[in-house]
Amino acid sequence: MSSDTTFDIAKLAKKARQASLQAAQLNSEIKNKLLTAMASNLIANESTIIAENAKDISAGEAKGLSTAMLDRLLLTSERVQGISDAIIDIVNLPDPVGSRSAMTNRPTGIEVGKMRIPLGVIAMIYEARPNVTAEAAALCLKSGNAVILRGGSEALHSNLAIAAILHDTLKEFSLQPDMVCVVPDPDRSVIEKLLTLNQDIDLVIPRGGEGLIRYVSDNSRIPVIQHFKGVCHLFVDKYADINKAVNILVNGKTQRPSACNSLETLLVHQDIADEFLPIAATALAEFSVKVHACEKSISKFTGGSLATDEDYDAEYLAQEIAIKQVANYDDAIAHIQQFSSDHTEVIVTQDYSRANEFVRRINSSVVMVNASSRFSDGGELGLGSEIGISTSKLHAYGPMGLEALTTEKFIVFGEGAVRK
């Protein structure tokens, strides 16, 4: 289990590729029975999982992991139940695979349409939380893909224990266990090699800190779903309903500041600034939010510091916010275009045309009118469970559900048609 740089990740990927051919052909009924059995088997083997998790926890304590890290790593009876419940939620989602889009008849006599198919083999590279192991596996299987899971070294015993139960369940169903592969070697050289295997891996999804995602993006020969950070903006327009604006500001900033869909920057139209900023200041002060404000607005915030470009670029992930007064609508758009991380941007306005214009001009992955950025999440947007968020436009953009783990092929039916 310790670092062994001779681990053959290429062989593992080949096995996953082989198993993916079987995974792609499973019908919804079998996939749902399989996932339901996995959910039960995790509960039935709870004590084994918790015992293996205890090894990770002791090693983590010995290594001096922070209390927050240890808490994320910890599995309890309740948390195993949570993992099992999350798998059942995935059972209840519609299966995207095999659906045909409207067929059209071409003048040449052929009928043309599209059919949704799995991507093939998906590699997840993630940190800490062992629940990702089971949930990502369930999402990939439900969408007909094989998955290669490379979790953090600190969770290795937990991940292997969970994977063993998933493997046993696959064997119960006489299916190839390599549909779910866990990389048992935490050495970074194994990731480096994995990222070159573009013949056998179709997509890499890194989940974790910006450093991990940057490393994967910079070194991968396989397409990567990128999500570097969430610098979400709220623009309070001059025609804003002040009440809505304050609620959306407070909810966006304070409800769960560690989430990537929390607000990081507030832009306020100068015509409403004198009215809105003092109310905003009071509301933010109640939550002890630290304010970095521009020269024009700083006088409204007791104890605020002057905002720099670094502040406008910052993902605080804390009770901290950058605030800027803008001269007009175009300045707000320009600021967002300059500093956006393409995650989520919100306008608060009662003006019909200005709302539509914002939706048209801002091309972040989620654009909102009069709603909290905290809704920018797969579950809240109606996708069911999410496997990640993409802030680059290729293939998927925004929160990714099951459909983002599939693609469409063309299907053509003829009666002997040939091209003239």
Added chain:
Amino acid sequence: MSSDTTFDIAKLAKKARQASLQAAQLNSEIKNKLLTAMASNLIANESTIIAENAKDISAGEAKGLSTAMLDRLLLTSERVQGISDAIIDIVNLPDPVGSRSAMTNRPTGIEVGKMRIPLGVIAMIYEARPNVTAEAAALCLKSGNAVILRGGSEALHSNLAIAAILHDTLKEFSLQPDMVCVVPDPDRSVIEKLLTLNQDIDLVIPRGGEGLIRYVSDNSRIPVIQHFKGVCHLFVDKYADINKAVNILVNGKTQRPSACNSLETLLVHQDIADEFLPIAATALAEFSVKVHACEKSISKFTGGSLATDEDYDAEYLAQEIAIKQVANYDDAIAHIQQFSSDHTEVIVTQDYSRANEFVRRINSSVVMVNASSRFSDGGELGLGSEIGISTSKLHAYGPMGLEALTTEKFIVFGEGAVRK
């Protein structure tokens, strides 16, 4: 115009990024007027284009380019008209940008949907044919993108002449000319640098030989649409209609063998081989098709040579074919899965379930029943003009029309909704 390795491609990409913001906001009416004017201006400046093209032709002759290459490079009055007509075809295609998908109401009170948006900046890297310069620019503009065009050095004068006319037209409309950028430096170091500019370029589309595509894929930090080759298979099942099978074989192999959607391998079920192969042999002999056949079938082909794995892997692009007799349906599927280039595969069968099974099990980008592989083309499939073909599953799969140059963002409308 000669090689100048200090050409600042990063600056060009930044200008394209800036212009892409304007391109994304153009409505269909303006885009169609612009493209119509471009089509007219190309005709009006035909003599300039042909004069500049003559410089490329003389240089090509001096360099000893093949007659086929010179023919591809040549622009005539008729061919300029063809380019102009192709742009008008693009005017007549529906604009994908701004379309909203069905909005749904969430229990939290927000309304959620998707809106189609341009990708941003697209880089085309291509060889020879100068018509690509105008047609790719038109497709990118119609879909609201800016484009960076890097054609082959042998067509540089032609490409710059065409680009100058497109720039003049953009200026007539008071639009930023950098929506269409042509790289004036043919040095490969410029491509190498371009492929690192993932902040300002969203997608790279290489069109040309396998070497070019491999080079771009191996060196790009930007997502690449890959299309290495087309090894298209025809499987004549034991329940095939012999007449349909022969027509589809002959059309697929001989109508235009240099096209990537031509057939390269024929698989024949053993139960129909004795009946079908002699008919196939006669039909192929009429077109002097060179045959590489397996041990079991070679006796049917006078002058045929024994097929090797290299033959099953070959994209002949010529009147040449590999032929293999298979013992059963699963063997045909396995052969295709092993040697497929994920382009196009065809089954000929009258059996309902075997047709459906082929469509379900083969996950190439285009899968056909009883139709010629030659229909695997954007125009024939109903996409209008195509900008390329993707044989990798991410983002787009198969022939790519305007929609493949766009993505979807989430749009959310509330009345002050916040997350509980």
